[in-house]
Amino acid sequence: MADITLRALRKSYGGNEVVKGVDLSVPARSFLVILGPSGCGKSTLLRMIAGLEEITSGELTIGGERMNDKEPRERHCAMVFQNYALYPHMTVARNIAYPLEVAGVPRALRERRVRETAASVGLADYLERKPGQLSGGQRQRVAMARAMIREPRVFLFDEPLSNLDATLRVQMRLELRRLHQRLGVTSVLVTHDQTEAMTMADLLVVMNGGRIEQAGTPLEVYGRPASRFVASFIGTPPMNLVEAEIAPSGRLHTELGPLPIAVERIASGPVLLGVRPEHVLLATGPDNADLELPLELVEELGATRILHARLDGRGFAVATAPGLPFPPGATLLLRLDPSQLHLFGRADGRRIDAGLVRIGEQVPVAPTEAVAVPFR
Amino acid sequence: MIERTPILDIVTQLILLLGLVIALVPLWLVVVAASLNLQEVNTSPLPLLPGSHLIENLVSVWQRGDLGWKLFNSMLVATLVAAGKVFIAALTAFAIVFFRWPLRMLAFWAIFVTLMLPLEVRIVPTYAVAANALGPLQTILEVTGLARLWQLATGVELALEWNLLNSYTGLVLPLVATATGTFLYRQYFLTIPDELVEAARMDGAGPLRFFRDILLPLSRTNMAALATIMFLYAWNQYLWPLLVTTDRANYGTAVMQLRQLIPSMFSEPEWNIAMAGTLIVMAPPLLVVMLMQRWFVRGLVATEK
Numbered sequence A: 001m002a003d004i005t006l007r008a009l010r011k012s013y014g015g016n017e018v019v020k021g022v023d024l025s026v027p028a029r030s031f032l033v034i035l036g037p038s039g040c041g042k043s044t045l046l047r048m049i050a051g052l053e054e055i056t057s058g059e060l061t062i063g064g065e066r067m068n069d070k071e072p073r074e075r076h077c078a079m080v081f082q083n084y085a086l087y088p089h090m091t092v093a094r095n096i097a098y099p100l101e102v103a104g105v106p107r108a109l110r111e112r113r114v115r116e117t118a119a120s121v122g123l124a125d126y127l128e129r130k131p132g133q134l135s136g137g138q139r140q141r142v143a144m145a146r147a148m149i150r151e152p153r154v155f156l157f158d159e160p161l162s163n164l165d166a167t168l169r170v171q172m173r174l175e176l177r178r179l180h181q182r183l184g185v186t187s188v189l190v191t192h193d194q195t196e197a198m199t200m201a202d203l204l205v206v207m208n209g210g211r212i213e214q215a216g217t218p219l220e221v222y223g224r225p226a227s228r229f230v231a232s233f234i235g236t237p238p239m240n241l242v243e244a245e246i247a248p249s250g251r252l253h254t255e256l257g258p259l260p261i262a263v264e265r266i267a268s269g270p271v272l273l274g275v276r277p278e279h280v281l282l283a284t285g286p287d288n289a290d291l292e293l294p295l296e297l298v299e300e301l302g303a304t305r306i307l308h309a310r311l312d313g314r315g316f317a318v319a320t321a322p323g324l325p326f327p328p329g330a331t332l333l334l335r336l337d338p339s340q341l342h343l344f345g346r347a348d349g350r351r352i353d354a355g356l357v358r359i360g361e362q363v364p365v366a367p368t369e370a371v372a373v374p375f376r
Numbered sequence B: 001m002i003e004r005t006p007i008l009d010i011v012t013q014l015i016l017l018l019g020l021v022i023a024l025v026p027l028w029l030v031v032v033a034a035s036l037n038l039q040e041v042n043t044s045p046l047p048l049l050p051g052s053h054l055i056e057n058l059v060s061v062w063q064r065g066d067l068g069w070k071l072f073n074s075m076l077v078a079t080l081v082a083a084g085k086v087f088i089a090a091l092t093a094f095a096i097v098f099f100r101w102p103l104r105m106l107a108f109w110a111i112f113v114t115l116m117l118p119l120e121v122r123i124v125p126t127y128a129v130a131a132n133a134l135g136p137l138q139t140i141l142e143v144t145g146l147a148r149l150w151q152l153a154t155g156v157e158l159a160l161e162w163n164l165l166n167s168y169t170g171l172v173l174p175l176v177a178t179a180t181g182t183f184l185y186r187q188y189f190l191t192i193p194d195e196l197v198e199a200a201r202m203d204g205a206g207p208l209r210f211f212r213d214i215l216l217p218l219s220r221t222n223m224a225a226l227a228t229i230m231f232l233y234a235w236n237q238y239l240w241p242l243l244v245t246t247d248r249a250n251y252g253t254a255v256m257q258l259r260q261l262i263p264s265m266f267s268e269p270e271w272n273i274a275m276a277g278t279l280i281v282m283a284p285p286l287l288v289v290m291l292m293q294r295w296f297v298r299g300l301v302a303t304e305k
């Protein structure tokens, strides 16, 4: 159980810098998830922690000890690879036992530990099989068991679930969490699946282009995205983003027309206005509608329904409760809740923290579930 | 393929059969010739069915050609070559594929170039080295002046000599030092996923541990394939053993001996004896191929998943 700190960690391949200065501290016993698009450097970062990739500059400590120049085995990290990386010629039992075998643990003890560990991940009946004779989920468990048996200080996972089918993935997600609760080992998991990230993380880090965009709890990251990138990367469907200008009066003029919403404490200028689909409300009538958009299509998800409006070729999604059928081509009357709007600088994409209020009202209204006259 | 193409099937079968016949006819003729007596074997055309003198011819050639000893020599040399080859090839490929070191590419190309210089091409220098394996070192010492220095310091003239002629070492070493096996291994090692290498590192296995516990077991089939090929290659060597051994009685190989059995213009045309010798000399490699076949084919066509 060790904490991990990264200080200005960098990695270059030749002249090509892929990790561009990462500062992060992971408290002991927490579950860190690194989320980011393909090629953003998250695997590289993980492998630098593991010791599989040299650190170009910066400092890595695990449990307070500088690890930059330590061999992987001296870092006491265990890693679960995306393709499990089981030794194909060894039985499951020997695969699991291998780290102990290398460490010179006596045979009897080794066998006992293998049995215990295998039983704890439900592999007791498969010990004599070869990895080739196992299903994907079982292989995953073998990889887990092999990582667990050394009682490492840190678990590292590189997209461990991405080769499983959807049902199994949900199941293994829970199992990983349970395992973490039971063992309390500091864990770092890399994924590009936001559901995985949101559901598993104590601490969520969103990476882009070799940098950390935001670090925080999943709810913080979801509720107050630090940048336009985070806003559009997390959430399904992603946050709607609309170009807007803040007039000198403070009023918001969007590309869809002026809104009866004013921005306080911010100089005028170009911004991006963001709103999550579930925070767009249906207006009760034309009088209190802030936006009117043509409905393009409807996605039914059972518990919710996603209405997709069209906006200059881009989509604008609205999540509602299932209810009235919407004829295609209808006009959606939408109302925005100023307290649920996000502003981002158009040039740098960073979040702008500003007070947004509805013009004429002192306090922001509480969101209302108004579905009475959704279209006209 | 589940397509039903009866005509094509028949045609392909016929082609296969034809190939088989073409391959087997000479072998059959060897068997036939080996079972005839001197008179029968020299009739024209050669009979197509075996005669009754096979055992007699085999015994006769065994004694006359000292084949027991020669086969032992061949066996020893071929086994050593195959084993040495497998060992060296695995190690060199291991170094080239899994380690990053400054002269890696140079070493790789140096090995690669030897592929283009088979033993036959460099036979004269190889012979010179075999005659004195320390010769190159001596030359270097002389050119750099170190030999003179030594002579001045000790008063003894420096003359290094290590003669490999007429020895098993001389028969084996030059055949071991070639690149074929290295390439077979290199290709196989390249297919080993990086993740596996990294998993071993994470599990704490050092390079030798990884080599022993993971690479070697995984490349069993390749090893069998390479060993078989090299065994045949070494068994069939003729030119090199001929050059490097003058003491034929002690160091002659079976294939060299076979050449002795072939009748010349001035001797009796004992083709039956020569063919009986052929049968005997060809038996061990045939056996090796048969025994190794299962492994061998797997090693060449597929990699275990």
Ligand SMILES: Nc1ncnc2c1ncn2[C@@H]1O[C@H](COP(=O)(O)OP(=O)(O)OP(=O)(O)O)[C@@H](O)[C@H]1O
Binding pocket: A013, A018, A036, A037, A038, A039, A040, A041, A042, A043, A044, A045, A192
């Ligand atoms: N050995 C290498 N040499 C040069 N460039 C590399 C090397 N390994 C990775 N890169 C580059 O570094 C960048 C980050 O790679 P990395 O594997 O960390 O991405 P990732 O975020 O894990 O992506 P994915 O989700 O696809 O796995 C990529 O642009 C990649 O091309």
Ligand SMILES: [Mg+2]
Binding pocket: A042, A043, A044, A158
């Ligand atoms: Mg990756």
